[in-house]
Structure formats: C-alpha cells, structure tokens
Amino acid sequence: MVHIRSCILSVVACAICLGMSAAQTQKFYHDDPIQADPKPIAVKEAGKLKIFDLHDYVYQTGRQNARISRPAMGINTLGEAPDSAWFTNRHGRNRMTREELKRGPGNEHPPRPPYVIVGAKTEGITPGFKMKDANGRVYFVKPDPVTNPELNTGADVIGSKFFYAIGYNTPENYIVRIRKSELTVGKEAKISLPNRISREMVGHDIQGILEKAARSPDGSYRVIASLAIPGKDLGPFRYEGTRSDDPNDLVPHEDRRDLRGLFVFCAWLNHTDAKAANSLNALIREDGIEYIRHYLIDFGSAFGSDGDAPKDARFGNAYQIPVAGAVMKSLLGLGLYSPGWERAVYPKLSAVGRIESDAFELDRWKPNYPNPAFLRRRPDDEYWAAKIVMAFTNDDIRAVVETGQYSDPLFVDYLVSTLAQRRDKIGRACFANVLSLDNFGTRDGDLFFEDLSVTYNFRALLPYQISWSGFDNNTGAFTPLPGETSFRLPRLIDSAADGEYFAARIHAEPDERKTVTVFLRKKGAAREIVGVEREW
Numbered sequence: 001m002v003h004i005r006s007c008i009l010s011v012v013a014c015a016i017c018l019g020m021s022a023a024q025t026q027k028f029y030h031d032d033p034i035q036a037d038p039k040p041i042a043v044k045e046a047g048k049l050k051i052f053d054l055h056d057y058v059y060q061t062g063r064q065n066a067r068i069s070r071p072a073m074g075i076n077t078l079g080e081a082p083d084s085a086w087f088t089n090r091h092g093r094n095r096m097t098r099e100e101l102k103r104g105p106g107n108e109h110p111p112r113p114p115y116v117i118v119g120a121k122t123e124g125i126t127p128g129f130k131m132k133d134a135n136g137r138v139y140f141v142k143p144d145p146v147t148n149p150e151l152n153t154g155a156d157v158i159g160s161k162f163f164y165a166i167g168y169n170t171p172e173n174y175i176v177r178i179r180k181s182e183l184t185v186g187k188e189a190k191i192s193l194p195n196r197i198s199r200e201m202v203g204h205d206i207q208g209i210l211e212k213a214a215r216s217p218d219g220s221y222r223v224i225a226s227l228a229i230p231g232k233d234l235g236p237f238r239y240e241g242t243r244s245d246d247p248n249d250l251v252p253h254e255d256r257r258d259l260r261g262l263f264v265f266c267a268w269l270n271h272t273d274a275k276a277a278n279s280l281n282a283l284i285r286e287d288g289i290e291y292i293r294h295y296l297i298d299f300g301s302a303f304g305s306d307g308d309a310p311k312d313a314r315f316g317n318a319y320q321i322p323v324a325g326a327v328m329k330s331l332l333g334l335g336l337y338s339p340g341w342e343r344a345v346y347p348k349l350s351a352v353g354r355i356e357s358d359a360f361e362l363d364r365w366k367p368n369y370p371n372p373a374f375l376r377r378r379p380d381d382e383y384w385a386a387k388i389v390m391a392f393t394n395d396d397i398r399a400v401v402e403t404g405q406y407s408d409p410l411f412v413d414y415l416v417s418t419l420a421q422r423r424d425k426i427g428r429a430c431f432a433n434v435l436s437l438d439n440f441g442t443r444d445g446d447l448f449f450e451d452l453s454v455t456y457n458f459r460a461l462l463p464y465q466i467s468w469s470g471f472d473n474n475t476g477a478f479t480p481l482p483g484e485t486s487f488r489l490p491r492l493i494d495s496a497a498d499g500e501y502f503a504a505r506i507h508a509e510p511d512e513r514k515t516v517t518v519f520l521r522k523k524g525a526a527r528e529i530v531g532v533e534r535e536w
Contacts, residue, residue: 027473028501028521032530033076036083040291041247046283049235049243053277057369061321064370072257072381077519077531079257079380081167085248085293087258091165091396092388098399104161106172111139111225113182120201120209121192126152126300126307127209131183131225138228141178142300143213143221145308150214150351150411152300152307153224154404158415159271159299160226161400166265166388167258169295172227175405177220180210229295231282237294238276240372246292259373261385264430266374267365268389268422270355272315273301274367274374301368303415304346304353311354317341320368351404351411357421362429379433380534386430387438390456394420428458434536435514437464437506442527447487447504447518462508471501471519478503489520489527496522501530 519531
C-alpha cells in the first residue's frame with residue numbers, strides 16, 4: 001500500500017542527500033489521514049494529447065494478459081482515495097440527497113433555442129454535431145437511433161449522474177427536444193467525414209444527420225446535449241503512465257486506486273466503452289492557479305445501450321477480440337459449451353437495450369477491450385469501490401434512473417431492479433475477498449468497527465480474534481503487548497506519551513490469511529484511527 005504522501009516524498013527525495021534518508025521512514029504524519037490532495041502546483045505549459053482509437057484498441061488488446069500488479073498508490077493511510085483532480089468523495093462519504101443525485105454535475109444550463117451548428121461529424125458509432133445555443137454556450141449533441149428512441153440519450157444522462165455521484169468529474173448532460181427549424185449552420189462550420197476529410201458544412205448535412213435519428217410524432221428529435229467542459233481541452237488521458245507536462249501527475253495511472261476501482265463501477269453500470277478516448281483533460285484556473293482536471297465523458301454505451309443500438313449480449317461478457325484461452329475452450333467444446341451470459345434472457349424494452357443481472361458476475365465482466373488500470377486491480381481496490389456501490393440504496397438508484405426521462409415507467413422499474421441486483425452481487429463478491437471490517441473508531445475505551453458483510457446481510461458475524469502491539473512510527477517495528485487480546489484498548493495506552501502509536505491486528509476464523517491491521521495514535525484524551533491495512 002503506497003500512500004499519496006509517499007508519492008510526493010519520492011519526488012522530493014531526489015533533491016535530498018542520502019544522509020537524511022532516515023527521516024523518510026516515518027509511516028504516519030501529524031495530519032494523517034489526509035482527506036484531500038495538497039494544493040496543486042501551477043501547470044506552466046501543457047500540450048494536447050491525441051490518442052487514435054484504433055491504435056489504442058490494437059495495442060491494449062495485445063497486452064490483455066499483462067496483470068502484473070503492485071499495491072495501489074494515490075491513497076491515504078486509511079486506504080481511501082482522497083479528494084483530487086481525479087476524484088471527489090461524494091455519495092460514498094457523505095450521502096447525497098435525492099435532489100443532489102438528480103442534479104449531478106449540474107442542471108442550471110439547459111440549452112436554449114435557437115441553435116447554431118458550429119461543427120459536425122459523421123464518423124464514429126453515433127453521428128452528432130456541435131452547437132451554440134441562444135446564450136452562446138457550446139454543446140456536443142447526439143440523437144437516439146431510429147430503431148430505439150430514448151436508448152442513447154437515457155444512458156448518457158443517467159451515466160453522467162451516476163459517475164458524478166460516485167466521485168468522478170463528468171460533464172453536464174441534458175435531454176433536449178430539438179426541431180429542425182431551430183437549427184441553422186454557422187458560417188465557419190465544418191463537417192468531419194469518415195475518411196478524415198473535412199469540408200464546409202451546408203444545410204442538407206443537418207438532414208443527413210437527423211435521418212439517422214429517432215423522430216418523435218410531433219416532429220422533434222430527442223437528443224443528448226453535453227455542455228462543453230470549462231477550461232482548455234488537452235485531449236484524453238491514458239490509463240497508464242503519467243503526463244510529463246503535469247507536475248501534479250505523480251502516480252502512474254494504472255496504479256491509481258480511483259482508476260483501478262473504476263472497473264467495479266463500470267461493471268455495475270455496464271459501461272463497456274471505458275477507454276482513453278472517452279476521457280478528457282481540461283486545463284482550468286482556480287484560485288489563480290492553472291492545473292489539469294480529469295474527466296470521464298460519453299456514457300452512451302452504458303447499461304443496455306451501445307450508442308447506436310442495443311448492446312450486443314457479448315459486450316460486457318467478453319472482449320471484442322477474445323483471449324486465446326476463450327477461443328480454445330469454445331473450439332474444444334465443439335460448440336456444445338455455452339457460458340451463462342449466452343443463455344441470459346433480456347426483456348424487449350427498446351429504450352433499455354440489453355442489460356441483466358442473473359448471469360452477471362463481477363470477476364467475469366469485461367469492457368470492450370483491455371484497460372491497463374482495470375487489469376492491475378487487486379482485492380483491496382475492488383473492496384474500496386464496492387463500498388461506494390453499496391452506498392446506493394434502491395431509492396438512490398431510482399432517483400438517478402428517473403433523470404433518463406423514459407416514457408414508460410416499466411423502463412425505470414427494470415433498470416432500478418437490475419442495478420440493485422448487480423449492486424448486491426458486487427458487494428457480496430468483493431466483501432468476501434477481504435475481511436470486510438470498516439468504519440473503525442474508539443468509544444468508552446473500546447475499539448469498535450462495522451462488518452460490512454453483516455451490515456448488508458451477506459453473512460453472519462464471525463469469531464474475530466485481535467492482538468495488540470506497540471508501533472514505532474520511525475522504524476516500523478511492532479512490539480507485542482502480552483495479554484491484550486480483547487477489543488478493550490490496551491492499558492498501556494493510558495500512560496503512553498502523546499504521539500505514541502499502537503496497532504491492532506484482527507482476523508477471523510476460519511481464514512486467518514484475511515487480516516485488518518488498525519493503527520491508533522494517542523492525542524491527549526483522544527485515540528485517533530490513523531491507518532488501516534488489509535491482507536488476504
């Protein structure tokens with residue numbers, strides 16, 4: 001487990017002589033556990049990164065067995081991801097109200113007609129255009145496919161609000177009804193064609209795009225309008241490595257807990273198109289400092305949608321290019337072997353597409369192609385994410401799903417039920433891989449905690465065993481305290497000096513490999529929980 005402070009110190013250490021290295025062995029500092037990253041360092045110059053989708057697809061597919069992993073980085077001493085330019089703790093730390101869940105990243109800037117198209121594209125799965133509204137705000141617009149009204153727009157809006165509530169930065173997405181008469185083509189508008197050639201846009205190009213969109217009986221088109229993210233567009237971020245022009249980007253992306261744990265959230269919401277191209281780095285200015293904020297964008301391929309059509313049943317269950325072992329298994333089975341997802345039954349709900357919960361298993365879920373951060377996840381990364389997933393009650397889920405503005409209540413009911421069942425499967429699986437003790441504290445001289453597996457009725461209480469030690473914060477040495485084998489705080493802690501540390505190692509029968517070590521610090525009359533480490 002590598003904490004965020006360690007990442008910072010590793011950079012500073014390059015400028016410190018070896019004779020001072022002893023000071024760097026300190027495990028805890030006076031302000032641990034930190035809840036937010038330090039104030040960002042100003043970015044002086046930052047270029048726009050370009051990632052070619054096809055190249056990324058081929059490159060990552062060729063590395064799909066690269067699962068060598070190390071402990072997560074960019075976390076605090078409790079194993080949590082602190083607030084940062086990547087992630088802000090929201091619903092998992094402080095429950096959001098129903099109104100806040102519905103609001104998501106914002107709902108104060110819906111587009112106002114008339115609209116001026118300033119650019120369009122015909123390449124990609126879903127054609128769309130870029131427009132300015134009557135207030136001069138810029139939006140990226142995509143319609144629903146003709147065959148499935150409400151499919152793409154519903155998924156994109158709901159996805160942006162779920163991922164925001166989880167903690168990621170997402171754009172403000174709006175469902176809007178647009179009429180052709182409200183659209184005009186700007187003088188400088190250009191259209192991008194499939195062969196990477198662009199030309200000036202003309203009036204009939206609008207009709208070409210709208211012909212592929214679902215049209216309502218009143219002649220309007222339901223579209224998703226995504227408000228342009230503020231700041232300078234620096235292109236997408238990669239799911240591995242760091243940016244050399246960002247002094248705040250210290251943790252290799254494949255080792256970030258908030259990007260490893262993203263696997264769990266994407267599996268829950270069936271967001272199969274989680275790739276570099278669906279991210280954005282934006283150079284923003286706050287408090288007089290320019291720094292890079294990282295966004296997730298484009299959720300049209302979440303839930304049962306694949307943007308332009310219902311999701312293929314294979315997506316979410318197998319890579320688009322399968323691994324060699326899966327191909328061999330199918331060949332050896334002579335067509336007789338059929339995985340559970342191939343036998344799954346999907347209701348015919350045109351706006352929902354294909355998403356189900358009966359055959360869903362977290363450890364078998366896959367995005368469209370390998371993601372390096374996802375491949376390097378470990379049980380404690382999944383546990384961190386599963387706690388946040390479990391924070392969403394059925395009513396929380398319904399509040400977000402209702403923002404999809406579906407015309408049939410049955411669509412809402414099915415999605416709520418399916419996501420609730422997938423949520424519980426995720427919690428049960430991830431909490432079983434570690435000892436799911438959490439929310440530690442001290443009260444009336446006792447150490448207390450919550451067993452999340454018991455809280456969510458996944459299993460009964462276990463016979464917990466505890467052993468106490470003194471802990472040397474400078475050397476990392478543990479000194480066992482004989483006879484201290486209860487959840488009562490050690491007698492020695494009362495006579496200890498301020499700033500002394502103690503550790504409680506907890507396991508439960510029958511699996512003693514799964515342990516949680518809790519670190520406490522004496523501070524006056526208080527006994528502070530400053531660290532939590534897990535083994536499995």
